[in-house]
Amino acid sequence: MKKIVLALIIALGVFSSSFITKQSQARELLDKVAVIVDQGVILESEITVLMEGVKSNALTSGQTLPSDAALRRQAIERLILENLQAQMAEKMGIQVSDPQLDQTIENIAAQQNIDMQTFRRELAKEGLPYEEYREQIRKELISGEVRRANVRRRxxxxxxxxxxxxxxxxxxGAEQAEYRLSHILIDIGSDATEEEITEARDRAERILGLLDTGSDFARLAIGASSGAKALEGGDMGWMNINSMPTLFAEAVEGKKKNQTIGPIRSGAGFHILQIADTRGVEIVEVEEVNARHILIPPSIILSDAKAESMLSEFREQLIAGEADFAELAKEHSEDPGSALRGGELGWNDPSVYVPEFKDALATLTKDEYSQPIRTVHGWHLIQLIDRRVDDATDKRKEDxxxxxxxxxxxxxxxxxxxxxxxxxxxxxxxxxxx
Known part of the structure; x- marks a missing residue:
């Protein structure tokens, strides 16, 4: 039955027109389905766009790339995972509204200390249409929420x-060195035979041999790795030794910059690591905030506008002294973790909150109420209870x-x-x- 449905998808709706280049004078080509993913499809144009993006980034950074065939395989794998997460988001009813999306992009521009007009111009210089960038951010927000919803309970x-x-x-010591790791995974299936395991180990050893003779790690990662960061050249970013996978932490402890480690065997396959860089961690005082909020998510029977309007009315009542925040939270808030506590969230580093919530807190003074703000969770009314400077107490260490x-x-x-x-x-x- 699934194949019949998928065949109908292909037959009824998968072709669209696109243009090659200015030199072709808008000669029209038909797009086509390249991969079927459950009830969805990946178009050839999507693969092309992703590959061109990787190539453009590589050109900018002076990075060499593997063959187009190897790059294509990695692009397909990335798009398969994105497509599956998008399908799951649809089943779960996860959406990102236009106002929330616009606010997120404005926050991104603000973090770069530029206004939206300048931000759009910068995107245009990079050859990225604003609407295309906007939809990329929407996909990232939705994928992030899908991952949080499905992985947190595990x-x-x-x-x-x-x-x-x-x-x-x-x-x-409370603070330790951080490592910037590069990673290559030669995967093995859960039901792999001894012969397949031996073959994977041999591949890993060959890659180590290439690295020992000066081959570029990022190029090999893009061409051969099955890891989640393959298209980024295996770059896992900066990690404290206690936040990286235990297997990696044991392997890198005491190692120096530019050292290559592996192959390390795990249930997923054989891992090769390279310590791209190391750095010490400065001891800093962290400001924490204690806040409370009322969360009202839109639903089938409660529109987005109505949810916002309700919180605006609550805010007016609170300012006029006609209502009590804790009672409103207990009665109306849809956040089960805080509603019974009158909406109180406790002392936290602001970075634990989603960007819109964190940014709203940053503008508030003690006891002040925010305007209603929109996040992936719904509409919030926030009150800042107090701020404090973290003093590295035992509670802080435990957190x-x-x-x-x-x-x-x-x-x-x-x-x-x-x-x-x-x-x-x-x-x-x-x-x-x-």
Whole structure:
């Protein structure tokens, strides 16, 4: 039945027209379906756009790339995962409204200290139409919410794990060096034979040999890695040793910049790491905030405008002294974690909140109410209770230990969840040699 439905998709709606280049004088070509992904499809144009983006970034940074065939395989894998997450978002009813999307982009521009007009011009200089960039951000927000919703419940942390890490942090010092890791994964299937495992190990050893003779790590990662950051040349970014996967932490501890490590065996396959850089961590005081909020998400029976209007009315009542914030939160807030506490969120580093919420807090003075703000969770009315400078108490250390463990486990579970979703999906590449 699935194949019949997919055949109808191909027959009824998958062709559109696009233009090659100015030199072709707008000669029209038909787009085509390149990959079937469950109930969705990936078009040839999507693969082309992603490959051209990677090539453009590589040209800007002076990075060499593998063959087009290898780059195409990586692009297809990236688009498959994005497509599956988009389908899941649709099933879960996750959406990002235009006002929320516009606010997010304005925040991005503000972080770069430029206005929206300048921001649009900068995008145009890079050859990226604003509407295309806007939809990319929408997809990223939706994918992030899908991952959070599906992966967060898979993360379980015991008090013993927290206590153990706190003891280790106390022994080593609360702050430690950070590593910027580059990563290549030669994957093996869950039901791989001994012969396939041996073949994967040999591939990993050959890659190590190429690295030892001066081959470019990023180029090899793009061409051969099955890791989530393959198209970024395997760059995993900066990580504290306690926030990276345990397997990696044990491998890199005590190693120096530019050292290559591997192959390291895990359930996913054979890993090769390179320490691209290291840096110390400055000891800084962190300002924490205590706030409370009322959350009203739009629904089938409650429009976006009505949710915003309700919170505006609550704000007027609070300012006039006609209502109590805690009582309003208990009665109306849809945040189960804080509603029973009168909306109070407790002391937190503002960075734990979504960008719109964090930015709103930054503008408030003690006891002040925000205007209603929109995030991926819905509409919020926020009151800042107080601010304080973190003094690195035991509670702070415990929170930090918990967050480090959570970040590590969340990344590990995200990778596992994506692999499971990929394995369970119906995938058909229609033209492997295209």
């Amino acid at each position: 993360v379980y942390i015991t008090q013993q794990e927290i206590d153990t890490l706190m003891s280790l942090m106390n022994e080593q 930090r230990a918990y967050q480090l463990i959570f970040n590590r486990k969340f990344q590990e579970e995200t990778d596992a969840w994506l692999r499971e979703m990929r394995d369970q999906a119906y995938i058909e590449v229609l033209d492997e040699n295209a």
